[in-house]
Amino acid sequence: xxxxxxxxxxxxxxxxxxxxxxxxxxxxxxxxxxxxxxxxxxxxxxxxxxxxxxxxxxxxxxxxxxxxxxxxxxxxxxxxxxxxxxxxxxxxxxxxxxxxxxxxxxxxxxxxxxxxxxxxxxxxxxxxxxxxxxxxxxxxxxxxxxxxxxxxxxxxxxxxxxxxxxxxxxxxxxxxxxxxxxxxxxxxxxxxxxxxxxxxxxxxxxxxxxxxxxxxxxxxxxxxxxxxxxxxxxxxxxxxxxxxxxxxxxxxxxxxxxxxxxxxxxxxxxxxxxxxxxxxxxxxxxxxxxxxxxxxxxxxxxxxxxxxxxxxxxxxxxxxxxxxxxxxxxxxxxxxxxxxxxxxxxxxxxxxxx
Amino acid sequence: xxxxxxxxxxxxxxxxxxxxxxxxxxxxxxxxxxxxxxxxxxxxxxxxxxxxxxxxxxxxxxxxxxxxxxxxxxxxxxxxxxxxxxxxxxxxxxxxxxxxxxxxxxxxxxxxxxxxxxxxxxxxxxxxxxxxxxxxxxxxxxxxxxxxxxxxxxxxxxxxxxxxxxxxxxxxxxxxxxxxxxxxxxxxxxxxxxxxxxxxxxxxxxxxxxxxxxxxxxxxxxxxxxxxxxxxxxxxxxxxxxxxxxxxxxxxxxxxxxxxxxxxxxxxxxxxxxxxxxxxxxxxxxxxxxxxxxxxxxxxxxxxxxxxxxxxxxxxxxxxxxxxxxxxxxxxxxxxxxxxxxxxxxxxxxxxxxxxxxxxxxxxxxxxxxxxxxxxxxxxxxxxxxxxxxxxxxxxxxxxxxxxxxxxxxxxxxxxxxxxxxxxxxxxxxxxxxxxxxxxxxxxxxxxxxxxxxxxxxxxxxxxxxxxxxxxxxxxxxxxxxxxxxxxxxxxxxxxxxxxxxxxxxxxxxxxxxxxxxxxxxxxxxxxxxxxxxxxxxxxxxxxxxxxxxxxxxxxxx
Numbered sequence: 001x002x003x004x005x006x007x008x009x010x011x012x013x014x015x016x017x018x019x020x021x022x023x024x025x026x027x028x029x030x031x032x033x034x035x036x037x038x039x040x041x042x043x044x045x046x047x048x049x050x051x052x053x054x055x056x057x058x059x060x061x062x063x064x065x066x067x068x069x070x071x072x073x074x075x076x077x078x079x080x081x082x083x084x085x086x087x088x089x090x091x092x093x094x095x096x097x098x099x100x101x102x103x104x105x106x107x108x109x110x111x112x113x114x115x116x117x118x119x120x121x122x123x124x125x126x127x128x129x130x131x132x133x134x135x136x137x138x139x140x141x142x143x144x145x146x147x148x149x150x151x152x153x154x155x156x157x158x159x160x161x162x163x164x165x166x167x168x169x170x171x172x173x174x175x176x177x178x179x180x181x182x183x184x185x186x187x188x189x190x191x192x193x194x195x196x197x198x199x200x201x202x203x204x205x206x207x208x209x210x211x212x213x214x215x216x217x218x219x220x221x222x223x224x225x226x227x228x229x230x231x232x233x234x235x236x237x238x239x240x241x242x243x244x245x246x247x248x249x250x251x252x253x254x255x256x257x258x259x260x261x262x263x264x265x266x267x268x269x270x271x272x273x274x275x276x277x278x279x280x281x282x283x284x285x286x287x288x289x290x291x292x293x294x295x296x297x298x299x300x301x302x303x304x305x306x307x308x309x310x311x312x313x314x315x316x317x318x319x320x321x322x323x324x325x326x327x328x329x330x331x332x333x334x335x336x337x338x339x340x341x342x343x344x345x346x347x348x349x350x351x352x353x354x
Numbered sequence: 355x356x357x358x359x360x361x362x363x364x365x366x367x368x369x370x371x372x373x374x375x376x377x378x379x380x381x382x383x384x385x386x387x388x389x390x391x392x393x394x395x396x397x398x399x400x401x402x403x404x405x406x407x408x409x410x411x412x413x414x415x416x417x418x419x420x421x422x423x424x425x426x427x428x429x430x431x432x433x434x435x436x437x438x439x440x441x442x443x444x445x446x447x448x449x450x451x452x453x454x455x456x457x458x459x460x461x462x463x464x465x466x467x468x469x470x471x472x473x474x475x476x477x478x479x480x481x482x483x484x485x486x487x488x489x490x491x492x493x494x495x496x497x498x499x500x501x502x503x504x505x506x507x508x509x510x511x512x513x514x515x516x517x518x519x520x521x522x523x524x525x526x527x528x529x530x531x532x533x534x535x536x537x538x539x540x541x542x543x544x545x546x547x548x549x550x551x552x553x554x555x556x557x558x559x560x561x562x563x564x565x566x567x568x569x570x571x572x573x574x575x576x577x578x579x580x581x582x583x584x585x586x587x588x589x590x591x592x593x594x595x596x597x598x599x600x601x602x603x604x605x606x607x608x609x610x611x612x613x614x615x616x617x618x619x620x621x622x623x624x625x626x627x628x629x630x631x632x633x634x635x636x637x638x639x640x641x642x643x644x645x646x647x648x649x650x651x652x653x654x655x656x657x658x659x660x661x662x663x664x665x666x667x668x669x670x671x672x673x674x675x676x677x678x679x680x681x682x683x684x685x686x687x688x689x690x691x692x693x694x695x696x697x698x699x700x701x702x703x704x705x706x707x708x709x710x711x712x713x714x715x716x717x718x719x720x721x722x723x724x725x726x727x728x729x730x731x732x733x734x735x736x737x738x739x740x741x742x743x744x745x746x747x748x749x750x751x752x753x754x755x756x757x758x759x760x761x762x763x764x765x766x767x768x769x770x771x772x773x774x775x776x777x778x779x780x781x782x783x784x785x786x787x788x789x790x791x792x793x794x795x796x797x798x799x800x801x802x803x804x805x806x807x808x809x810x811x812x813x814x815x816x817x818x819x820x821x822x823x824x825x826x827x828x829x830x831x832x833x834x835x836x837x838x839x840x841x842x843x844x845x846x847x848x849x850x851x852x853x854x855x856x857x858x859x860x861x862x863x864x865x866x867x868x869x870x871x872x873x874x875x876x877x878x879x880x881x882x883x884x885x886x887x888x889x890x891x892x893x894x895x896x897x898x899x900x901x902x903x904x905x906x907x908x909x910x911x912x
Contacts, residue, residue, distance in 0.1 A: 049537075051540065074540070075537070076540045076543045076544055080541060082537075084537075086534070088534045088537070090535055090539075091557065092557055101539065101542050101544075101552075102542030102543055102544075104543050148541075151543060
């Protein structure tokens with residue numbers, strides 16, 4: 001994609017659940033690492049930070065080998081910052097002392113200025129003298145961030161930075177972080193299991209499933225063109241249909257569906273259909289179905305429509321539209337692009353042509 | 355119908371709850387009376403021997419006591435902290451059994467350890483015999499050998515016996531539990547040395563302070579070893595003033611000074627803990643232990659073995675060797691009678707202490723006012739007060755009562771009642787309860803913590819008053835904890851020496867006093883048999899402890 005060498009480069013990393021992870025992060029980029037619990041996210045971050053030694057694989061940061069055959073740079077010499085999930089603020093030190101902890105050498109005044117600057121930056125100016133247990137969850141999180149950023153690490157790792165916060169604080173912090181990282185040109189890897197956190201903060205998202213990275217791409221692209229069923233369903237509800245491409249559409253197990261996009265006829269794969277890409281229609285050629293359940297989501301409703309015996313489609317219906325359980329309706333499928341997940345996990349994507 | 359039940363429960367609660375306050379009040383009164391008696395010693399006229407004590411003895415008592423207490427504080431940290439740090443953070447051969455073996459010296463009453471080391475290291479002992487034989491010396495004057503019967507000797511003995519307190523309290527806050535803080539420090543550029551000094555040690559300060567304070571309180575309370583080693587501390591002074599000079603008032607004044615020391619110690623521990631949050635308590639921050647290999651592993655093994663060897667294995671073997679010489683002669687009906695007497699006294703008093711503890715603790719759950727909580731706190735103060743102080747504090751009011759009753763009886767009825775309370779086991783049992791009520795309460799608290807308050811609410815809502823709830827809900831649930839409390843208190847009573855020496859009725863001996871007496875008379879074999887019996891009994895509560903040690907990494911318990 002780009003000619004610049006990546007800042008962080010991970011090759012064939014193996015440890016516990018991780019079975020060969022390849023990953024690159026560009027300078028100034030925010031990478032989201034998304035996966036369910038137990039998928040190996042934390043292990044990966046611990047390997048990068050050096051507190052854990054992987055069985056195999058290499059990690060390079062800014063051209064320097066950190067981990068590799070016969071090489072293991074100790075964590076304190078890596079220049080990697082880590083924000084722990086439980087913050088791990090030193091309970092015997094004040095917020096300011098916590099932040100100063102990583103500032104080594106240099107004059108005392110210089111350090112004090114740096115700490116004051118960090119406190120200011122994270123809106124903690126009045127709280128420097130407080131001990132961690134005297135701070136709220138959001139404040140503790142900001143101290144943890146300030147502490148990790150103060151020594152200016154080359155890359156900042158954040159392990160589930162939002163999981164210990166309630167929804168309101170979370171949203172505010174997400175916004176703040178993104179802005180801060182952009183302004184300061186911080187390279188960060190944010191680990192999360194919550195898609196909203198990753199989508200809102202990351203430039204690119206790496207999807208970790210069963211110890212491998214299934215896809216790395218921008219949040220928008222991942223939503224439109226997931227490479228695997230895991231990625232497709234992780235980012236939101238999706239109808240996954242086994243189809244075969246034909247002229248002017250696809251052949252499904254509930255009949256032929258004509259689409260405005262074309263694909264090489266004969267190709268087989270999984271069609272990803274987001275609920276909002278299906279709408280109710282009065283056209284005669286619509287697909288007939290029976291409304292089975294309707295779930296209110298606020299701005300819209302998620303309806304489950306039986307289009308063939310045992311075959312259901314999730315459909316996003318605008319709140320204003322009238323829809324009752326048990327009624328017969330017709331739906332039309334209108335995806336923005338036609339995207340098939342290859343059964344052999346290779347990827348082919350067809351873009352709008354007509 | 356459900357509604358009427360509810361009404362009954364609600365209506366009865368305020369009335370039913372309030373008598374419960376009686377129990378913590380009784381406990382507080384029991385602990386408070388001797389304290390007040392001691393404090394009031396300064397109001398009366400100056401006791402006759404006070405000026406003598408003040409002029410010639412007090413400085414020695416103060417200096418020796420300070421020396422022993424400070425020395426034990428420092429040395430027990432030195433002995434206890436390192437194994438705690440190793441066992442908590444690292445895996446090495448033998449770790450799994452060493453982690454509980456390190457607690458074993460707690461089975462030794464300090465005065466028995468003192469007896470063992472005095473006989474091992476004094477000039478007639480096997481070690482110096484070997485030195486003379488190897489060096490070709492004829493007498494002990496021809497070479498230098500450290501004098502065991504001295505203040506440093508006492509400090510060493512007490513530290514060997516007491517370091518497990520430091521070990522036990524520090525272990526959970528070291529190593530694996532601070533691993534994540536250490537990782538955070540590592541990522542912020544700190545090497546192992548800096549991490550130890552700036553993270554691990556400061557996080558452990560409150561625990562170290564708590565452990566060392568316990569050791570120092572026990573050292574302050576010790577009578578057997580200091581007396582045996584000829585180090586005149588406050589306890590020796592109190593004992594001597596009462597028994598040799600017969601001056602109870604002067605003894606009480608000495609006790610009050612000792613009490614001052616106790617509060618000083620407790621206050622300084624508070625001061626160390628000030629404003630600090632407990633470190634390492636967060637179970638989510640736990641990390642696996644690191645494995646040590648090769649020479650390092652064996653060094654760790656050796657360092658952890660040393661205190662067990664010196665504090666338990668060696669003395670036990672020596673006691674057994676000495677005891678075996680005369681075991682046939684000494685295991686007599688008299689021995690069994692003594693054992694039975696000691697055990698029944700300990701069992702009887704511990705039942706009373708545990709019952710009072712349970713009723714008072716339960717009262718704090720029924721009656722959730724601040725008074726109930728406060729009384730419950732004061733009630734457990736006795737653990738910090740040395741046995742000699744408690745005894746003197748009890749002796750003063752009880753002797754006054756006895757004399758009053760006797761005078762009244764002689765005046766009105768014409769016959770003497772004798773010493774009703776101080777001449778019987780009442781005074782001794784009372785002292786035990788004051789001293790060990792806290793031990794009972796601690797075990798009961800551990801059990802009550804696992805009984806959710808909802809159970810009480812549910813039982814109350816089903817129409818059961820607090821009393822019947824205690825019997826039908828808590829007693830069955832607390833069976834294990836109550837048994838543990840009974841055993842812990844009973845064994846502590848068996849080992850107790852200073853209070854027993856002061857308050858026992860004339861010619862009444864327990865295992866502890868008999869061991870102490872025989873040791874003083876240089877009857878090594880006989881003393882070893884009684885001492886060994888006490889050590890074996892002392893192992894029982896340690897078994898409870900090891901169960902706790904095995905389970906302490908699991909968050910839930912059955």
